[in-house]
Amino acid sequence: MKKIEYLIYTKEVEPSMVVQQFKKDNIKCILALDVRSAVYYATGISAQCGEIVAVCVDGSNASRSAFSGMTEAFYRQLPVILITLGNSLDYTMELKDVVLGHYLVKDAKEILNFANYKLPAHIELGEEIIIDTEVESLKLQEALMEAVSEKDYLYFSPRFQTKEKDFMCKCISGGMSRCKDGTLSNVLGASLAQKRRRYIGVVTEEEFLHDMNTLGNIHANKDLFFIVISQKFEKMIGDYARTLNYEVICEAEDNICGTSLKRLFENGKQTIFIMLKK
Structure with a gap:
């Protein structure tokens, strides 16, 4: 049998x-x-x-x-x-x-x-599974409100819980709920239209790991800026990004401010900003 x-x-x-x-x-x-x-x-x-x-x-x-x-x-x-x-x-x-x-x-x-x-x-x-995978950071959102300009494109992944705020730039909440695929690719795709100064994607570390091959894509460009909310895999993410010549910055959530983010948005480099969340 x-x-x-x-x-x-x-x-x-x-x-x-x-x-x-x-x-x-x-x-x-x-x-x-x-x-x-x-x-x-x-x-x-x-x-x-x-x-x-x-x-x-x-x-x-x-x-x-x-x-x-x-x-x-x-x-x-x-x-x-x-x-x-x-x-x-x-x-x-x-x-x-x-x-x-x-x-x-x-x-x-x-x-x-x-x-x-x-x-x-x-x-x-028919067994339903309760999945609590959303993350939020009011501190990050406030910093982004101050840092972005009307020339930027801002993408929030489906796992990032946003408050109702009016950002100056084009702001997209994309992807399918409870799905980790394609978040980085979505931002890369938008950047190929070349309509904005910076293409900023806010993603969780799980979403990054599912789509990290995007960083090595032939079309990856200096307009890309990814903010990765990390609680566990910051070293792996940073090491991988550095091998592909990305600028990598790690910062604790409590230390994030709009002024420093704005300066980074203007650095003209493809960047991975790892926000260390408690």
């Missing part, structure tokens, strides 16, 4: 019934940094070992990042099971071309029975 040998899961779903049940059943559980990587971990393991691998992710907009990996699983005929938690999306249309079955279950224990179904498959579990 076949059984699921591995579970790949993302940090958001770690407290879920699925992950806890699989750990209880002594299934090998591996944490992945993001949804896209999680599914490719699964296809890699499955291709190497021929084992059935399950992937558990939050069923929000971010789960769309799993689709490319599931496409690979389908065409390579790999036994991968995608498990999404919650009812945010209608998957019956979005995944139907790359899975051999779409199933709804009410209990995590039921999932273990699907090892004998035709795979790859998608299982939807």
Whole structure:
């Protein structure tokens, strides 16, 4: 009788019934940094070992990042099971071309029975995960109010909680909620229009790590200025940015002021400003 040998899961779903049940059943559980990587971990393991691998992710907009990996699983005929938690999306249309079955279950224990179904498959579990990933900094917003000019472009990622303020410059709150992808690329894309003096992106460190390859893009230019709100990975972020010849500045949240930010906006260098948040 076949059984699921591995579970790949993302940090958001770690407290879920699925992950806890699989750990209880002594299934090998591996944490992945993001949804896209999680599914490719699964296809890699499955291709190497021929084992059935399950992937558990939050069923929000971010789960769309799993689709490319599931496409690979389908065409390579790999036994991968995608498990999404919650009812945010209608998957019956979005995944139907790359899975051999779409199933709804009410209990995590039921999932273990699907090892004998035709795979790859998608299982939807109605368990909702409470994800508190938003960050805010009134101090940073006040400094930005003072520092930006009408010549600038200011982008706030979906994870940055903004207060209702009227900035002098063009201000965008972009991206999909609960999705970490594409924040740096969004700012880079805007900069290619060359309509503004500075293109400033405010992102969390998780969003930076998901999209940091943008820094090495051939179109990266001196108009880019990223403010990264960091609580853990400031050294990794700084070291990576320096290897790509970015100016890197680290500053504690309490020490940020509009005057110093304004001076940095005028330095004419592509810059990573790491705000150390308590």
